[in-house]
Amino acid sequence: MTEVLLIVGILVAIFVGFNIGGSTTGPAFGPAVGANVITKLMAAGLMSIFFFLGAITIGPQVVETLGRELVQDPSIFTMQSNVAVLFFIGGALFIGNYAGVPASTSMTAVGAIAALGLATGELDWAVMGEIVVWWIVAPIIGFWVAGVVGRYFYPRINAWIAIEGNGGGREMITIDYSGFVPRFRFGENATRREITGAFAVVGIGCLMAFSSGTSNIANAIAPIYGTGDVDMVPLILIGCAAVAVGCFTIARRTLDTLGNDITNLPLTAAIVVAxxxxxxxxxxxxxxxPASFVVVATMSIIGLGWGRATRTTTLSGVRAGEETRVSVGALTAEEEGEQSPEIGEEEPEDIPKASDLFDPSTTARVILMQNVVPAISTVGAYLTFRFVPIFGF
Amino acid sequence: MVSRVLVPMEDSEMSDRALEYALEVYPNAEITVLHVVGEPSQMWGYATGLALADDLEQAAAEHAKPIFDRAREIVADADGDAELETHIELGNPARAIINRANDYETVVIGTHSGSVADLVFVGNVAEKVVRSAPVPVVVVR
Incomplete structure (x- = not known):
């Protein structure tokens, strides 16, 4: 009986891993795929590799937190309850992936596990509190760092990186298998600088995949690790294999939904955010x-745009009707002592202002809505453990 | 006699129908198609992408172009001699539409947009416009 349940538990963990692969490939490799630098297939391959590297090196720290510390008594991770916990994590993530609503997998997982702890009275509130505090602080840090970059350094970084998306035709980087040793093949007419840029975009995808591995592997395997029946390393291997399956399958969809939104960002911005x-x-x-990657990334994106939008110089440039390709940037413009328009010379309110794009209540709604999927998982798990009597609590 | 009509449009079938309806019912009116760019998206990529553009106005116009092209097609199909004006606003769609509506006699708007994600992150724009617009609103379905 226990073995059957263990197998079912691992199967549900695989389902969770599959959805993690789906939900993280979009944000990580959206820019590279959107700019036609690599294929979706190659993105899936790189995602799988770097997720594994993150999971096997730093991942165990988070698995310990979720599997052993978040609940005072890990014996509540019975095989029955694990199946339910993982079912809620995987199910909620699946809904999010399918509907194109991004969700932090960590929040979803911590929510379900905390719900189990709460329903059984075994939740360690100190650990929970620490995690929640970081969930609030980390996005604020992301917002401010990106905001400062957007306001003061973005044009300089942009001039330095200078990558343009590749319009069509073959991807910028493909692998040539025709020779004895496979080697990279670059797009036609690609300059050295474009190639560097292309590698940078792929590189940040790999970096995000790695960071996702460090944080997200725990979400699939922590409850099973909590039982003590299976060791850390085999679990990580199984989890990563499941994530890889997700990368090659459902990620095609998330690359089109979430990835597409990130693709709206200039590549420089995508690099800064990553x-x-x-x-x-x-x-x-x-x-x-366990960090809330999606929320941190979103707040960084908001911060970057807001920092850039709230500089006053762009507007005066536009108003003066001069060449507005601010490539080297507003900072230089400011240093050169550009005159602000005379009173009365300013145009009426009709001119679109970038700051209109960053309305606090609208941004708050987006961040709030990113918590819908974790909320589904938490509430669903709590009600199940509290009122469905098959778990023996 | 209604002479100034505002038709907020986006890339959806419902807003196509709103424009068709407006052309049919107010054949002599001056119709303005309003498109809001940079609305909230899943990870705010759309709005930040615009904010980082070298030239915001030009970037906004590029985003709005397919919508306005579609609107002109619909007008041509309807054989109307209605004058079509276009206007771009930024940010929160409902708020932009409501602010703009003051200059018009009627707003004609489609019920909702297509995707779940839009509904989650932007909300039902038509509902908010109905609730807060300063002028009569016709909701087309």
């Missing part, structure tokens, strides 16, 4: 905190 968000997520994983 670096800021990944740094935060990896740091938290090292101290064993």
């Amino acid at each position: 670096v800021v968000a990944s740094a935060i997520v990896i740091s938290l994983s090292i101290i064993g905190i």
Whole structure:
């Protein structure tokens, strides 16, 4: 009986891993695929590899937190309850993936496990509190760091990176298998600089995949690890295999929905966001905190755009009717002592202002809605454990 | 006699129908098609992408072009001699439409957009417009 349940548990864990692969490939490789730098297939392959690297190195820290520390008594991770916990995590993520509503897999998983702890009275509130505090602090850090970059450094970084998307035809980087040793093949007429840019975009995808591995492997395997029946390493291998399956299958859909939204960002912005968000997520994983990657990334995106939009100089440039391709940027424009328009010379309110794009209540709604999927998993799991009497609590 | 009509449009079948309806019912009116760009999206990529554009106005116009092209097609199909004006606003669609509506006598709007994600992140725009617009609103389905 126990063995059957263990197998069912692992199967549900695989379902969770599959959905994690789906939901993280979009944000990580959306820019690279959207700019036609690599194929979806190659994105899936890279995602699988770097997710595994993150999971096997730093991942165990977070697995310990979720599997052993979040609940005071890990014996509540019976095989029955594990199947239910994982079912709620996987099911909620699946709904999110399908509807194109991004969700933090960590919030979804912590929610379901905490619900189990709450229903049985075994939740360790100190650990839970620490995690929740980081869920609030990390996105704020992401917002401010990206905001400062957007306001003061973005044009400089942009001029330095200078990558244009590749319009059509063959992807920028493909692998040539015709020779004895497979080697990279680059798009026609690609300059050295474009190739560097292409590698940068793929590189940030790999970085995000790695950071996702450090934080998200726990979401699929922590409850089963909590039983103590299976060791860490085999579980990580199974989890990563499941994630890989998700990368090659359902990720095709999320690359079109979530990936597509990220593709709206200029590649420089995608790089800035990836670096800021990944740094935060990896740091938290090292101290064993499951980070809310999607929320951190979104707040970084908002911060970057808001920082850029609230500079006043862009507008005066537009108003003065001069060449508005601000490539080297507003900072230089400011240093050169550009005159602000005379009073009365300003045009009426009709001119679109970038700051109109960042209305606090609208952004709050987006962040709030990103919590819908975790909420489904938490509430569903709590009600199940509290009122369905088959778990023996 | 209604002479100034605002038709907020986006890339959806419902807003096509709203424009068709407006052309049919107000054949002599001056119709303005309004498109809001940079509305909220799953990870805010759309709005930030616009904010980072070298030239915001130009980027907004590019995003709105397919919508306005479609609107002109619909007008041509309807054989109307209605004058079509176009206007672009930024940000929160419902708020932009409501702000703009003051200058018009009627707003004609489609019931909803297509995707679940839109409904989750942007909300039902038509409902908000009906609730808060300063002028009569016709909701087309």
